[in-house]
Amino acid sequence: MILKRMNGMFLISIIPFFILVLLFLFVPLFFMLYSSFQGDGGSGFTFKQYLEIFQNTYYHQAFKNSIIISFFSSLIAIGLAVFATYSITLFSKKIQDRILVFANLTANFAGIPLAFAFIVILGNSGLFTLLFKHFGWDLLNSFNLYSWSGLVLIYIYFQLPLAVMLIYPVYQGIQAQWKESAALLGASPLQFWLRIGGPIILPSIAGTFSILFANAMGAYASAFALTGSTYNLVTIRIGALTTGDIFARPELGSAIATLLGVTLVVALLINEWLTRRIRRDLS
């Protein structure tokens, strides 16, 4: 009886959550899919928007750019985070907690404020740009914030702390006794990580990579604030088509957004497949 009442209470308290999910996740998703199969201005069912994307090299380039920047920024961030997080786990618990708070803070420092922070520091008249110039090193000769490398730097900046936060719990899953067993059986720390630790954390690392990749693919504000719409990325194209650079074409934007979603799903599946090939015990 009490249990039944508790279940009832549980259901009532979870209803607002379901309404929220329905309104802000499923309804927009449905309308995005619906709209992507509509002609301009909602003129009936058509594949025209998809055909245009597949035929227009400008959109091909947007996808290519987005995938490349997302792939490389995620790869670099995860590569750095794997080592950085391991180093963090070697500190005392107190220091670990503080570093995590800092990582949390920096992971959320993204979008327009981040772009402006970089402009203030490394832009054409940025603090460090001028400081280095004063010491005789013209940064602008080797690095331009408003270029591809500047964009990659910003992406890595917001990806790295996120990666650290996601990988941190993974290291907690490595039992100290696995290391001790391996050591007693004659393995060096490097051999432990190559043969045991590495393969064990690999699925989590791969999962984190997927999240970072999705995070970068969906990033919009930082890139837009830094390069305006001059740099051709999928999110910037969607933004332009829905807010209307010249003409608003929300149906085409929806089709691109749908393909962006498909790209993420495909990336996730490839990731999963590769992980299972390496970790046979998981299949």
Add this chain to the structure above:
Amino acid sequence: MSFLTIENIKKSFDNETVLHSLNLSIKEGEFITLLGPSGCGKSTLLRTIAGLIHQDEGKIHIDGKDVTEVKPKDRQVGMVFQSYALFPNMTVQENIEFGLKMKKLDKETVKQNAAKIVELVELTGKEKSYPRELSGGQQQRVALARSLVTRPKVLLLDEPLSALDAQIRKNLQKQLRSIQQELNMTTILVTHDQEEAMAVSDYVYIMNKGQIAQSGTPHEIYTRPVNEFVARFIGNYNVLTREEVSNLFKGEKNFKNKMYAIRPEAFSEDRILDGYEISGKIQKTSMLGNITRFELEANHVSFIADRLHKIDEDAQKQETKTLYLNRKDVIPLS
């Protein structure tokens, strides 16, 4: 001739001394047990022998070699943990072969040695399984095989059977002992289970607060506890003060020690010549499988007496029971 010696090992954590100048010596092929309650330092001592913890003072010799400053991987000791610590990404075969591969043995030798040990621990047919597909008992046998296959000089067992249920634990105890005897492997077991210690060991060290409280064969330890801690820890001893013992035996004044211990099964219903005679009232009777335990009171002293269970148990509460006890079974404690 000692095969493993531990001399004056001291260890402290955060100003708290965990091991107080411990000394131990073990013969080759001997199975010894470090027995004690949680926090007595037994696991710390085991990990110090393995080299996983560095002692503050003292020396460790294995097979005549000073290994005090030798890395764990070069000490030639094998260790089995309570949590099994099997590598989850490797099959049973790969787990067992790991140590041999680290020794860079050729493929054929690795395969042959692994196959032999798989047979010894009765895991034939499970070679391709992953740890998560095995029961707790099977996983622990893999862990044992993984440690044995490299033929370590000393095998260390850190509460290896504690996580298993009673039936499997008993079977594995027997298996562990027979494998140890077959390989003549010098073995140190850490446990808090006195029955387990008695069942498998040649020699038992009882530890308390980082010191050895008593050492001896299981028989010596059980029949002759030397102090109150051992008597209370080792079984269901009646631990009585001098006054209580005097009262129990009707004012006998011959007791000089502060504390005494009496095994519950030492009481007999048959008259013992020149023994003590006690008449006690039954307060409670409990059936513990093959034995019946009586809680009695005599001359305001409560004690327990065990007897093999009888089919037609007839003892009633408040009934007076006359029991006899050999004088030598009243053990003085220090």
